[in-house]
Amino acid sequence: MLRSVVVDDNGNLRLLTVEPHHVPGGVSSAGPLGVRRLQVYPDCMLSQTTGTPVRLPAPLGAAELALSLRPFGESRMLPRSAYVDRDVFEWEQANFFEGGWMCLGRSSLVGNPGDQRAEAAGRGSIFLMRGLDGVARAFANACRHRGHELLPCGADTVNREIVLCPYHAWSYRLDGRLRRAPSFGGDATFDPDELGLVELPCVEWHGLLFVDASATGGPFADHVAGLDEVVAPYELERLVTKGRHDYEVASNWKVLAENYQECYHCPSIHPELCAASPPTSGANHQHPGSGAWVAGWMDIRDEYATMSLDGRTSGTPLRGLDERRRRIVDYIGLFPNVLISLHPDYVMTHVLTPLDVDRTRIVCEWHFAPEDVARPDFDPSFAVDFWDVTNRQDWLACESVQRGMSSPHAIPGPLSEQEDGLYQWVSMLAGAYLGRPARTPAMEVPAGAQQA
Numbered sequence: 001m002l003r004s005v006v007v008d009d010n011g012n013l014r015l016l017t018v019e020p021h022h023v024p025g026g027v028s029s030a031g032p033l034g035v036r037r038l039q040v041y042p043d044c045m046l047s048q049t050t051g052t053p054v055r056l057p058a059p060l061g062a063a064e065l066a067l068s069l070r071p072f073g074e075s076r077m078l079p080r081s082a083y084v085d086r087d088v089f090e091w092e093q094a095n096f097f098e099g100g101w102m103c104l105g106r107s108s109l110v111g112n113p114g115d116q117r118a119e120a121a122g123r124g125s126i127f128l129m130r131g132l133d134g135v136a137r138a139f140a141n142a143c144r145h146r147g148h149e150l151l152p153c154g155a156d157t158v159n160r161e162i163v164l165c166p167y168h169a170w171s172y173r174l175d176g177r178l179r180r181a182p183s184f185g186g187d188a189t190f191d192p193d194e195l196g197l198v199e200l201p202c203v204e205w206h207g208l209l210f211v212d213a214s215a216t217g218g219p220f221a222d223h224v225a226g227l228d229e230v231v232a233p234y235e236l237e238r239l240v241t242k243g244r245h246d247y248e249v250a251s252n253w254k255v256l257a258e259n260y261q262e263c264y265h266c267p268s269i270h271p272e273l274c275a276a277s278p279p280t281s282g283a284n285h286q287h288p289g290s291g292a293w294v295a296g297w298m299d300i301r302d303e304y305a306t307m308s309l310d311g312r313t314s315g316t317p318l319r320g321l322d323e324r325r326r327r328i329v330d331y332i333g334l335f336p337n338v339l340i341s342l343h344p345d346y347v348m349t350h351v352l353t354p355l356d357v358d359r360t361r362i363v364c365e366w367h368f369a370p371e372d373v374a375r376p377d378f379d380p381s382f383a384v385d386f387w388d389v390t391n392r393q394d395w396l397a398c399e400s401v402q403r404g405m406s407s408p409h410a411i412p413g414p415l416s417e418q419e420d421g422l423y424q425w426v427s428m429l430a431g432a433y434l435g436r437p438a439r440t441p442a443m444e445v446p447a448g449a450q451q452a
């Protein structure tokens with residue numbers, strides 16, 4: 001990708017992006033011909049050495065963050081203010097959810113040419129649409145006339161041949177170019193080619209849509225480096241969504257993501273999960289320094305076909321999975337907001353949207369093989385019911401953590417040896433708070449753990 005950085009009259013950084021990303025395992029929006037992307041970075045400064053935008057550090061104490069970055073076994077959780085301080089939340093919205101790659105959900109949000117919808121990203125929203133060429137693209141959800149939203153955030157997908165602003169009826173083509181602006185045209189200063197929608201980097205990766213609302217996230221391939229080989233065998237892009245729950249949880253988004261990274265809590269609150277999967281089984285994937293993800297797998301007990309309440313499945317093993325993958329669940333946390341759980345016969349995704357410092361929306365979906373879904377006796381409840389029970393157990397624990405952390409006497413605690421995945425996640429976040437790219441840290445592999 002070719003980029004150049006300029007400083008505008010207001011002192012904001014602007015980044016001009018000319019070429020599309022190349023994404024192994026994914027499809028990138030190429031950008032309409034002749035339309036270039038221009039983004040603004042009020043929260044960044046220029047690196048003295050590379051001349052590229054770098055984040056300003058979060059409003060958190062460097063000494064406290066240093067504790068989270070200490071070696072595994074000596075480190076502490078993130079500072080309490082990371083969970084309760086609205087300034088930190090605002091910084092995260094600007095830098096994590098608008099300042100790099102984040103997941104908006106399944107590609108099927110805009111599955112067909114002409115499909116359009118708007119989804120939340122940080123403090124604003126992203127307008128998604130699929131062009132006649134089949135490519136999903138993302139734009140700022142703001143009309144180029146006076147800024148009206150093109151669609152309300154979170155509303156149902158619409159399918160139209162054009163994009164129509166509801167305020168003064170400006171219309172755009174499905175590649176973002178301005179099509180018509182009623183009563184404009186006689187003015188020599190009015191150039192329709194300069195009034196296309198502001199396009200943002202967008203990638204479709206294994207059936208999930210990712211957007212970098214600022215283009216500061218770097219190549220998407222770096223964001224998911226090493227992850228393709230873990231996810232690809234499950235062919236998530238061909239699976240059919242047959243279950244969805246929307247939850248709203250009174251907890252900071254990080255408490256939820258952290259809870260996902262460890263099963264130290266499983267014997268205490270998840271009897272159903274422990275019946276299906278030994279909580280101390282498995283190990284983490286080790287990929288130090290590459291990719292913004294943390295993952296680990298756990299075994300499924302011999303007497304269980306999959307993760308379900310009675311051990312039975314209504315599905316069949318996903319095609320192409322080897323013997324090992326037919327007996328494990330791989331749990332992946334991809335920074336900042338998507339959790340991907342790879343089962344032998346289905347995939348579950350959680351997409352987290354922070355609503356406030358202590359409130360998070362979670363869309364949990366279950367995806368199955370089309371050949372299973374096509375069978376008249378197929379019933380997805382074996383998976384949906386199991387995880388709905390488990391999800392709710394987790395949400396109760398996370399809400400209690402949030403209440404506990406609201407005490408001014410709450411102090412960041414140490415991590416057990418069963419919380420090595422959590423350590424990786426927390427230290428990745430601590431580094432990102434200091435302005436570094438989110439990358440999984442190097443760490444010693446616990447004794448007896450296998451390398452993936």
Ligand code: FES
Pocket residue numbers: 143144145146147148165166167168169170
């Ligand atoms: S704001 Fe969209 S047409 Fe006026």
Ligand SMILES: [Fe+2]
Pocket residue numbers: 259265266270394
């Ligand atoms: Fe849990």
